[in-house]
Amino acid sequence: MVSETELIARYGETDQMGIVHHSNYPIWFEAGRTSFFIKLNIPYSKIEEAGFLLPLTSMRCSFKKPARYEDEIIIRTSIIHFSGVRLDFKYLVLLKVDQQLIAEGETAHAWTDLNLKPVNLKRKYPELYALLIKAFEKTS
Amino acid sequence: MVSETELIARYGETDQMGIVHHSNYPIWFEAGRTSFFIKLNIPYSKIEEAGFLLPLTSMRCSFKKPARYEDEIIIRTSIIHFSGVRLDFKYLVLLKVDQQLIAEGETAHAWTDLNLKPVNLKRKYPELYALLIKAFEKTS
Amino acid sequence: MVSETELIARYGETDQMGIVHHSNYPIWFEAGRTSFFIKLNIPYSKIEEAGFLLPLTSMRCSFKKPARYEDEIIIRTSIIHFSGVRLDFKYLVLLKVDQQLIAEGETAHAWTDLNLKPVNLKRKYPELYALLIKAFEKTS
Amino acid sequence: MVSETELIARYGETDQMGIVHHSNYPIWFEAGRTSFFIKLNIPYSKIEEAGFLLPLTSMRCSFKKPARYEDEIIIRTSIIHFSGVRLDFKYLVLLKVDQQLIAEGETAHAWTDLNLKPVNLKRKYPELYALLIKAFEKTS
Numbered sequence: 001m002v003s004e005t006e007l008i009a010r011y012g013e014t015d016q017m018g019i020v021h022h023s024n025y026p027i028w029f030e031a032g033r034t035s036f037f038i039k040l041n042i043p044y045s046k047i048e049e050a051g052f053l054l055p056l057t058s059m060r061c062s063f064k065k066p067a068r069y070e071d072e073i074i075i076r077t078s079i080i081h082f083s084g085v086r087l088d089f090k091y092l093v094l095l096k097v098d099q100q101l102i103a104e105g106e107t108a109h110a111w112t113d114l115n116l117k118p119v120n121l122k123r124k125y126p127e128l129y130a131l132l133i134k135a136f137e138k139t140s
Numbered sequence: 141m142v143s144e145t146e147l148i149a150r151y152g153e154t155d156q157m158g159i160v161h162h163s164n165y166p167i168w169f170e171a172g173r174t175s176f177f178i179k180l181n182i183p184y185s186k187i188e189e190a191g192f193l194l195p196l197t198s199m200r201c202s203f204k205k206p207a208r209y210e211d212e213i214i215i216r217t218s219i220i221h222f223s224g225v226r227l228d229f230k231y232l233v234l235l236k237v238d239q240q241l242i243a244e245g246e247t248a249h250a251w252t253d254l255n256l257k258p259v260n261l262k263r264k265y266p267e268l269y270a271l272l273i274k275a276f277e278k279t280s
Numbered sequence: 281m282v283s284e285t286e287l288i289a290r291y292g293e294t295d296q297m298g299i300v301h302h303s304n305y306p307i308w309f310e311a312g313r314t315s316f317f318i319k320l321n322i323p324y325s326k327i328e329e330a331g332f333l334l335p336l337t338s339m340r341c342s343f344k345k346p347a348r349y350e351d352e353i354i355i356r357t358s359i360i361h362f363s364g365v366r367l368d369f370k371y372l373v374l375l376k377v378d379q380q381l382i383a384e385g386e387t388a389h390a391w392t393d394l395n396l397k398p399v400n401l402k403r404k405y406p407e408l409y410a411l412l413i414k415a416f417e418k419t420s
Numbered sequence: 421m422v423s424e425t426e427l428i429a430r431y432g433e434t435d436q437m438g439i440v441h442h443s444n445y446p447i448w449f450e451a452g453r454t455s456f457f458i459k460l461n462i463p464y465s466k467i468e469e470a471g472f473l474l475p476l477t478s479m480r481c482s483f484k485k486p487a488r489y490e491d492e493i494i495i496r497t498s499i500i501h502f503s504g505v506r507l508d509f510k511y512l513v514l515l516k517v518d519q520q521l522i523a524e525g526e527t528a529h530a531w532t533d534l535n536l537k538p539v540n541l542k543r544k545y546p547e548l549y550a551l552l553i554k555a556f557e558k559t560s
Contacts, residue, residue, distance in 0.1 A: 008314065011324070012163050012307045014156040016209060016468075017536070021152045022476045023450075026443040027292045034288065034350065044291070045350045048436075056442045060480035066536065069156060070314065070325045116437070116486060148454065151464070152447045156328075157396070162336045163310075166303040167432045174428065174490065184431070185490045188296075196302045200340035206396060210454065210465045256297070256346060292443050294436040296489060301432045349436060 001138040005035040005075040006096065009067050019066035025103055026059055029091045032077035033107075036089070040131050052125060054087065054109045055116060061105035065095075072096035082136040084122035084129060086110055141278040145175040145215040146236065149207050159206035165243055166199055169231045172217035173247075176229070180271050192265060194227065194249045195256060201245035205235075212236035222276040224262035224269060226250055281418040285315040285355040286376065289347050299346035305383055306339055309371045312357035313387075316369070320411050332405060334367065334389045335396060341385035345375075352376035362416040364402035364409060366390055421558040425455040425495040426516065429487050439486035445523055446479055449511045452497035453527075456509070460551050472545060474507065474529045475536060481525035485515075492516035502556040504542035504549060506530055 007028065015021040037044040047054070067073060074094045081088035086108065093103040111121045121129045147168065155161040177184040187194070207213060214234045221228035226248065233243040251261045261269045287308065295301040317324040327334070347353060354374045361368035366388065373383040391401045401409045427448065435441040457464040467474070487493060494514045501508035506528065513523040531541045541549045 008311070010307060011310050011314065012155060012161045015152060016154040016156065016158045017473055017475060018156045019475070019536075022479060023152050023443050023446040026446070027290060030291050030443075031288070034291065043350055045348075053437055055437060055439070055486070056483055058480065058482040059442060060478065062478040063476055066475070068325075070323055116439075148451070150447060151450050151454065157333055157335060159335070159396075162339060163303050163306040166306070167430060170303075170431050171428070174431065183490055185488075193297055195297060195299070195346070196343055198340065198342040199302060200338065202338040203336055206335070208465075210463055256299075292435060292441045295432060296434040296436065296438045298436045303432050 001039065001135040002076050002078045003032065003036040003039040005032045005077065007031060007073050007075070009069055009071045009073060011069050014069050019068055022061070022063060025061045025093065025105060026107070028073065028075055028093060029059070029077075029089070029105060029107055032075035032091050033089060035075075036077045040135055042128060042131060047128065050125065051114055052119065052121070052128075053112045053114060053116065055112060057108045057110050059105065059107045061103055063103045064101050067093070067095070067102050073102070078139045079132065079136040080106065081108075082132050084120045085118055087132065141179070141275040142216050142218045143172065143176040143179040145172045145217065147171060147213050147215070149209055149211045149213060151209050154209050159208055162201070162203060165201045165233065165245060166247070168213065168215055168233060169199070169217075169229070169245060169247055172215035172231050173229060175215075176217045180275055182268060182271060187268060190265065191254055192259065192261070192268075193252045193254060193256065195252060197248045197250050199245065199247045201243055203243050204241050207233070207235070207242050213242070218279045219272065219276040220246065220279075221248075222272050224251075224260045225258060227272065281319070281415040282356050282358045283312065283316040283319040285312045285357065287311060287353050287355070289349055289351045289353060291349050294349050299348055302341070302343060305341045305373065305385060306387070308353065308355055308373060309339070309357075309369070309385060309387055312355035312371050313369060315355075316357045320415055322408060322411060327408065330405065331394055332399065332401070332408075333392045333394060333396065335392060337388045337390050339385065339387045341383055343383050344381050347373070347375070347382050353382070358419045359412065359416040360386065361388075362412050364391075364400045365398055367412065421459065421555040422496050422498045423452065423456040423459040425452045425497065427451060427493050427495070429489055429491045429493060431489050434489050439488055442481070442483060445481050445513065445525060446527070448493065448495055448513060449479070449497075449509070449525060449527055452495035452511050453509060455495075456497045460555055462548060462551060467548065470545065471534055472539065472541070472548075473532045473534060473536065475532060477528045477530050479525065479527045481523055483523045484521050487513070487515070487522050493522070498559045499552065499556040500526065500559075501528075502552050504540045505538055507552065
């Protein structure tokens with residue numbers, strides 16, 4: 001399963017080099033995760049309401065070409081690793097007009113309770129666990 | 141009472157005009173409030189731990205001269221209105237090197253509980269109320 | 281003329297109060313202006329390429345209700361003042377689901393050249409001046 | 421050579437998990453680079469004025485412990501790779517109070533001209549090349 005998110009590069013996202021500042025890519029990745037969970041039929045806000053958080057343990061991003069103000073951007077989001085305790089996503093950031101690759105990256109996450117203590121999703125939230133396993137299998 | 145906060149304009153705060161993007165001024169004002177409460181001897185984090193929030197009801201900012209990357213900036217923060225339920229701050233944003241005015245602005249806030257319901261600080265948190273009254277009187 | 285911009289509140293736009301941080305509203309207003317110029321048939325990026333900038337001289341925002349992560353937001357943008365040298369916008373920020381007003385605000389701008397020196401658009405860029413006058417008249 | 425940068429976590433940098441949002445770490449790293457170049461006696465703004473840019477080609481960050489609002493933070497910045505065309509930095513993010521490691525990361529950069537075309541610093545800007553070589557050698 002791969003979700004697609006569309007957004008338009010904002011003026012405030014540019015820096016004085018005239019390109020989108022690199023700190024916005026983690027935010028775009030996050031918009032990708034938001035869409036991914038909606039496509040999964042379980043919005044991330046509902047997961048948090050159920051008492052689960054998904055903080056990052058690491059992230060990385062490679063920048064291929066600069067994005068610029070008003071560029072129409074597509075984020076392709078998929079799961080690259082899933083266990084009951086961890087969840088890793090991969091992202092492709094493309095220019096919509098010609099599907100050129102702008103950047104690609106990954107984020108690694110741990111499932112935790114509201115106090116940021118690790119939890120095993122398989123035991124604590126089996127419905128979500130099952131949805132994620134299915135989404136992961138559809139990708140690979 | 142007036143607090144002073146020093147900061148250096150960050151690269152990521154610039155935009156493609158080559159100046160600090162206007163959306164950063166509310167964040168600089170907030171850094172000014174953080175310093176103000178520390179000078180008051182009651183860090184804002186402690187106020188939140190005590191169960192009180194101070195969300196904005198409005199803000200305004202006038203931009204006099206652009207700030208640029210690496211500029212050393214001073215924020216002068218003071219209270220311009222205080223009642224048991226409302227608290228308004230005024231900010232002067234200066235270039236440190238020559239004390240030139242970069243921007244000035246105001247934010248208006250309501251005291252609320254953790255559910256964002258308005259509270260009367262005078263009754264609910266009299267110690268903080270007394271400190272704020274004193275700080276307000278020292279200004280005017 | 282009024283443009284409508286849709287966006288989804290991002291996780292990174294929230295703060296520890298659990299609501300969208302107020303510094304994002306100027307960025308949402310800016311997304312509103314981007315749409316407005318596109319609706320006007322002259323993308324703002326093209327205006328900058330033609331040698332004109334539109335920095336803010338002031339902004340204000342009133343917050344009516346908090347926005348939250350994943351909220352679908354509509355920004356309604358219109359011109360409230362226009363002369364050859366100044367351009368002021370007004371914004372309504374609505375929750376899409378029930379059209380509730382979240383916030384409303386204004387930004388005031390000056391037309392400048394690439395060195396941030398004021399220019400008279402009527403003389404320097406009459407085609408854009410004509411489009412803006414028409415858009416302003418359609419609003420009022 | 422290692423530079424140290426101090427900053428205070430801002431309220432607007434937190435998210436609804438109550439911790440500093442991960443997208444701020446690249447911005448903190450950048451504040452680290454700003455200090456590093458100042459310690460090198462050649463502010464980054466001067467390098468840009470001389471016609472050179474240092475865009476990122478990649479970044480990564482590992483998150484060890486959450487940072488929270490008002491935390492006093494130290495960024496330790498050093499060079500881990502340098503050639504005439506590339507420059508890579510490493511960052512340690514520490515809590516000032518107890519020197520606990522909050523996060524660590526790296527950014528990789530290419531030297532370019534103002535049009536983002538790669539340049540060889542050794543030939544184009546030998547003085548800066550010499551300073552960077554010396555700083556790199558002091559680290560390793």
